[in-house]
Amino acid sequence: MHEQPFMATELAESARRNITWTLGENDPALVETIVSDLHEREHLDDRAISELAPDELDQLDARYHWPHQV
Numbered sequence: 001m002h003e004q005p006f007m008a009t010e011l012a013e014s015a016r017r018n019i020t021w022t023l024g025e026n027d028p029a030l031v032e033t034i035v036s037d038l039h040e041r042e043h044l045d046d047r048a049i050s051e052l053a054p055d056e057l058d059q060l061d062a063r064y065h066w067p068h069q070v
Helices: 005-023 028-041 046-050 054-064
Strands: none
Touching (some): 005 028, 005 046, 005 054, 028 046
16 A cells, blocks of 8 residues: 555655654755665665664664764
8 A cells, every 4th residue: 555645745745754753863865865775775665764663773784884964
């Protein structure tokens, strides 16, 4: 079953919020890079990204070494 457009948008926003809150990242370009990496490298959709626990995101961050702003 495909998501309705408004649900897909909400899931995409939720995925980005999870990354922003969990990793403390506020650079929109880097958040998009992280989401793209998770889509491509981990084969996760927006729903799965939005449901990642903080420790799971931290492990992925350690694996991929995303360049956070200081």
